[in-house]
Amino acid sequence: MSAPPVHPFAHARRLPATALWVAAVAVGAWLAGDWLASRPYFPGPSARVPVAVGGPLLAAVLLARTLAGDDPDLERTAPRFTPAFRTLHALLGASVPALALALALLADPAVFGAAAVVRNTLGLAGLTLLAAVLVPVHLAWAPATLVTFATYLAAGHADGAGVAWWGWLVRPGGADASWAVAGVLLTAGAFLYTRRGVSR
Template sequence: MRWFRLHLRSRRVPLAVSSAAAIVALAWVLSLVYTESTTINARTASLTIMLAVVAFGTTLSGADDALDHTASVNWPLRRAGHLLLATAAITALLSLSTLTDARYEPFALVLRNTAGLLGLTALGAAVVGAALSWIAPLTWTLIAVLPFLGPSTDVRVQVASWLTQPAGTTAATACATVLAVTGLLAYALRGGPLRPATETAPDR
């Protein structure tokens, strides 16, 4: 298990977990203090999940791009496992709220949004690199939480605002699933783009 601990440290996973936990806790406290509802609304939950996902987005690349593409390591399996563990970690952090008076629920919505946003982030990491992988999830989330977008029977609206659609909305679930699967496959098989050596060389 030593390689696993080294992998987590090299990807700054402990810092990402701490940041995500702080974000989830802060949103929970604000909801507990300023609202009387026992369920944290979909817009707040979506923004919280997006910020937690962005924190984990920084872990999708290491300090050495060449090492992340070496043939001596089964990187596709490791990358896929990394994403699945990130999904489990964020979902677990959010699920802890079910023990309190302000909750991120239903679970289906939490899982859908976490998987979809992580897939979108992973797709960004595969295309433009982990450092810029936050752009797509941030942009789509800000669009989805716009006041005039909400539960709708229009499929186009359901796709555009899939994050805030009720759990069980077919178009929203399909959109999240496509993003999750596409991002997983793209990141697992390709990893991130190789950066110039000058960008990855240690400072002196």
């Protein structure tokens, strides 16, 4: 059976409103990042850690809102969506916020700027998609939120070789193991969401 018409689906999944919220989050990240980096009592661009972590978390919560709608009749057709349709949903849900936030933090992109925010957005999007398959979809936002707060509190001042693995969210944007963690989360989440859809 074919998927339902795009327009009712888009409105049922709150896609237009989500696009506006993503734009608002990007503007807020730009303003907050610029303000933090310019304060004389903060250590320059490295003060943008809350923005590089908080912006992607908000994007993940917004993505979770698009994974299920409030219309039971429409939602009953969701398992019949083709894998290609779900793949497009997953990739756009991860890449559009990542691009918007990257543009917001282009200044000093390697120091908790564009690179870090792209990595964090893609990783948390993957974690949200993975959660939507494994737990009830209305709780898909919860694992990303718990992981973000736990990592931010535990790894803020930690150092050592292993931090790039478990503290990947609070690493600068350089190429290290943190990118591997984000890549695995995105790949696993998108793959399972594409194959199985969401858990109800």
